[in-house]
Amino acid sequence: MSVEPVLGGTVKTTCPYCGTGCGVLATPRPDGTVAIAGDPDHPANFGRLCSKGAALGETLGLADRLVHPRIGGARASWDEALDLVARRFSETIAAHGPDSVAFYVSGQLLTEDYYIANKLMKGFIGSGNIDTNSRLCMSSSVAGHVRAFGADTVPGTYEDLEHADLVVLVGSNLAWCHPVLYQRIAAAKAARPDLRIVLIDPRRTATADLADLHLALAPDADAALFSGLLAFLDEAGVVNTDYVARHTEGFAAALDAARAWTLPRLARRTGLAADQILSFFRLFAVREKVVTVYSQGVNQSVCGTDKVNAILNCHLATGRIGREGMGPFSVTGQPNAMGGREVGGLANMLAAHLRLEDAAHRDLAQGFWQSPAIAAKPGLKAVDLFRAVGAGRIKALWIMGTNPVVSMPEADGVADALRRCPFVAVSDIMARTDTLDLAHVALPAAGWGEKDGTVTNSERRISRQRPFLARPGEARPDWWIIAEVARRMGFGEAFAYEGPADIFDEHARLSAAGNAGSRDFDLSGLVGLDPAGYESLAPVQWPVTQAGGRTRFFAEGGFFHPGGKARFVVPEGEQTSATGLISPSARGEIDRSERHLLLTVRLNSGRVRDHWHTMTRTGLSARLSGHIAEPYAEIHPEDAARAGLREAEIVRLRSPHGEVLLRCLMTDRVRPGEIFAPMHWNGPFASKARIDALVEARVDPVSGQPALKGSRVSIARYPAAWYGFAVLRERPATIPAAYHALARTEGGWRVELADADGLDPIELARALFDGAGDHDLSECRDRTGGTQGFAAFEGKRLRGALWLGAAPVAVSRLWASLQLASERHDALARWRLLAGRGGADRPDPGAIVCSCFKVGAKDIARAIAGGCDSVAAVGAATKAGTNCGSCRSEIKGIIDGQSLRQIA
Known part of the structure; x- marks a missing residue:
């Protein structure tokens, strides 16, 4: 399917990634692609974009989109899917009460979506059981x-x-x-x-x-x-x-x-x-x-x-x-974490910064909504919510725009809970995620570029997300999906919205109700916007009253406790997120035949520069995958030595809750006794890299936020019998290797491989090259280096190449990936390819450092050798670091490394 552009030229919208809330100019082209630029007029970024924002146009393809409702994995109509969701929720509530159902929503929803999801659960179902993945971050x-x-x-x-x-x-x-x-x-x-x-x-x-x-x-x-x-x-x-x-x-x-x-x-x-x-x-x-x-x-x-x-x-x-x-x-880490807080998206909040524990505030919300009920107590926060699903107390769950089977702590337990849940509905834009695979009903939601509404960034600035693409297939806005379910549950009059402008106006009116300055969140100055005013709404920082707004709070006091004073809080003593050593039962699970050292360390999880959350968006971009293409663990050299690890080997991390396999990256950026691993990789992109499967679901006693950076794990060398690397024109249907990681690249896919068992290299090549026969395969053995290369061609075009060895394969990943685009694979080029060596006419660029301009480490090293002695000089010669600037520290590191070698 191709992307159908919406005519009308450049559209001002807002980036869907972090909470910075950058303004974006999106210009659909006649060929279906979209040009992306920073909005120079937006006060959050003044035209700047990061590497992820700059690559947004590369994430809009429809090959992996969910475009039709599905029931039990089979295509269904919207009426069938919506009727089923409404019926199962209604029947569950009738049989077991309102607290037997729950919504788990997302900071990637727009404010208008968030608002009516919260209204439906807290005001019409009458339960507090709506929580959000923002529980995990702020x-x-x-x-x-x-x-x-x-x-x-x-x-x-x-x-x-x-x-x-x-x-x-x-x-x-x-x-x-x-x-x-x-x-x-x-x-x-x-x-x-x-x-x-x-x-x-x-x-x-x-x-x-x-x-x-x-x-x-x-x-x-x-x-x-x-x-x-x-x-x-x-x-x-x-x-x-x-x-x-x-x-x-x-x-x-x-x-x-x-x-x-x-x-x-x-x-x-x-x-x-x-x-x-x-x-x-x-x-x-x-x-x-x-x-x-x-x-x-x-x-x-x-x-x-x-x-x-x-x-x-x-x-x-x-x-x-x-x-x-x-x-x-x-x-904040999500585009609308703040908007979710405004509308009561957390289980312990009401909309418009009304307090759920305050009876007068509950009465105000119920009276404003004219709702048959109002949640009388906080609902279940994320960790407790999924525990309740696993225990059978939550019997119907609707997940919107998030992937908890990857992002929640004890993620394997979350997957098990969803398998046991009598009814799970998932609204998403992707045809496959770790969570969607477990849904009884899949609801195709509109994605960025198709959605229409508002988001609020970390500085309280409300900005518009505007559509510039037609919705593919039968995809629908989240607010429409929620309103249609509400109508089918018997609440149609309260959810009869014509569009997001209607919802925003209701949101603004509730913020003004009974306020008069008593609450910080106040949009009374935006009440009554007609669709044209909503469409043209410029970025605005709340509060927005009839008298105007204010930029900052509390310089002259005016706090929101009774009496108007702030309160100092005494931290309640020392706690640590790190639990004890690996339990004896978990140690017993480790194969006693493995004679590898076992070391227990503290796991710190986090993000990489060019990927975001669980990669369902950034994983679509070859450019963004070029910087870091596989899951890894940063391990201090002292710990690596104690565990018997060498650089680039595969390390196995285990906890009582799960196991992952990652590439070992030895570095002194982490302290001894601690490791760092990114949280992005999911089932479709790696065999065993869901980091939060390891993490213990311990939470802050006040906020309920899980300690995603503080679990104890064991590290041990994975006893790989062989390693491999492949570049492929098509994504392989199966990958027969215990460790594998896929990443998009220009013209196809790149795959990292390793396994502890022996292999038949011919059979592996056939599996990866989509069943290529013996006559299609070329083979080369490097007897001095111990590597073996295979390739399959269609004419002079490369179909796939595979390199194998007893140690991590030393083939330039970027150079190898570029071969997929070559139309010139004559006999000499084929020999070089199988040997993993580029010619002088196509020098190896090295690992990508600058994603914006696809500049590699060896490109930068050559610029330095040519006399570039500063980040600015390297930028002038190669463009690296001259756009988003996120790679400048890496460029400086390469310059410093070259200088140290010259001194030595």
């Missing part, structure tokens, strides 16, 4: 805001990052996870070299290259560090006593608790040298304009809410909040 921040401010309020704005004199980044790899914000800070530092940046993160990430000070603290020591900072600020005389007295309460108790963190105790807990701690404390004390940016490294912890409040305590104590260049700043 619910500890929400809980910390509510404890301190009385509402889930982000006080500041992105401009504060550029006005600050000190930016503190806590648990945030901004360079890879929020690249446009990183670029804004980098530009500010270039303009004002006195701007100081501190990175607080156990792992040395790409963001550290911009930092003046990197504090590689022990995991989960953040609350201790900021408690120690609070005591230091008091001793240094920089507490704003007037602000504290007028606008806060509980300071004395928080300070008493903080004073217990003496410098020696703090050094022991954080693992930092005393002089490092004092350097940070002094910077914070003397520079009034401080912004503290925090993200998943803070939130994804069993003590995440305490970490958030320890940070907020320091800003409240100094009055550094709500003024230009000052304040705590939570940055």
Whole structure:
């Protein structure tokens, strides 16, 4: 199927990736492709895009789309599918009560979708059982805001990052996870070299290259560090006593608790040298304009809410909040995590920042909706929700726009729970995901470029997502699907929307109801937008009242607790996300015939630069897969030596909950005793790499957010008998290897392979080359290097090539992938291909460093050898690093490495 463009030229829309909320210009072309550019007028990015955003046009193909409803895997009509969902939910509620059903939704839904899903569950079904994958990324921040401010309020704005004199980044790899914000800070530092940046993160990430000070603290020591900072600020005389007295309460108790963190105790807990701690404390004390940016490294912890409040305590104590260049700043990981918070998408919230625990607020929401019921208590948060599914208490579940079989902790247990659930409906855009494979009903949703609505970014800015493509097949907007189910359940009058503009207006009216300044979230100034006004809505930061908006909160107090004061919160003592050693039963599962060392370490999960969430979108782009194409584990060389691992071998990670196989990457970016592994790889792209299958489902007791960065796992060398690498024109139907990882590449696919069992190389080649016969295969053996090459051709075009060896195969992946596009495979080219060696006419570009311009490490090395001695010079020669800038730290690393070799 081809993409059908919507006529009308360039459309202004918003990026569907992280919570930065970048404006995008999308221009459909007559050939069905779409040109993507940053919107220079959007106040979040001013025209900048990261590598993922720049490649959005490459993710719009329809080959892997879900375009028709399915029941039991068979195509069905919309009426059949919607009737079945409505009937099964209605019957379950009638038999077992409203708490026997649940929705699990997503920060990738638009606000309008989110709003009516929450309205249906909490106001018409009458249960709180709607939670969101945003529970996994920012619910500890929400809980910390509510404890301190009385509402889930982000006080500041992105401009504060550029006005600050000190930016503190806590648990945030901004360079890879929020690249446009990183670029804004980098530009500010270039303009004002006195701007100081501190990175607080156990792992040395790409963001550290911009930092003046990197504090590689022990995991989960953040609350201790900021408690120690609070005591230091008091001793240094920089507490704003007037602000504290007028606008806060509980300071004395928080300070008493903080004073217990003496410098020696703090050094022991954080693992930092005393002089490092004092350097940070002094910077914070003397520079009034401080912004503290925090993200998943803070939130994804069993003590995440305490970490958030320890940070907020320091800003409240100094009055550094709500003024230009000052304040705590939570940055979110999804395009509409903030919008979901606005509409009550979390199980413990109501819409419009109404409090579910407040009877008056419940009455207000029910009266506004004219609903037959209202949830009287919080519903099940994500981890407990899936436990209830597994235990049989949730008997009907609707999952919208998310992939919990990959992203939830104890992911194998989530899969088992879905298999046992009597009824599972899934709304998605993809024809196959790990979660959709377990659905009784699959509902084809509209995707980015087809959807129409709003999202809210991390600085409270509402932006429009506008359609520029026709919906493929029978795909429908999420709001329409939800409204149709609601109508079939008997609630049609309350869900009779003409379009997203109607829903947005209702959302705005509810925000204004009974408000008059008593709640932070207020869109009363947007009430009454007609469809034309909604269509032309420019990016706007809430609150938006009839009198105008406001950029920042709390400079003059005005908090949302009764009495209007903020509250200091005492962190409740030391906790750690890391559990004990691997259980004896799990050890017993390890094959006793394996004579490999077993080492127990702490697993830190996270993201890579060019992929996002569970890869259902970014995995469609060959360009984005060029940077990092397979799942891996960063392991400190000391730990690798103890486990008997060598570079690029396969490592097996195990916990009591699951097992994965990953490529070993030895690096000192991680501390000894800790490893890092990305969370993106799913079943369609790797044989055994779903990282969250390992993670124990421990949660923060306040927020319910799981500690995705703190489980204990064993590492051991996987006893591979052989390794392989292949490039293929077509995706193989089967891959007979225990370890495999697929990635799209120009013209086809690349595949990494390994197995502990012996193999018949001819049979493997036939399987990968789609049944090629002996007469189609060419073979070459390198007896000195111990490698073996196979290839199949159709005329002079390569059908597929495979290289095998007893050790990881040393073939340039990018060079090999480029051979799929070649039409010139004569006898010499075939020999070079089988030998894995490029000719002088096509030099090996090396591993991709710059995804924007497809520049490889060896391209950069050649530029350096030619006299380029700076990142700027390399950019001028190769274009690398001149677009999104996310690769500049890697370019600098190559330059530094070349310089060290010259000195040596």
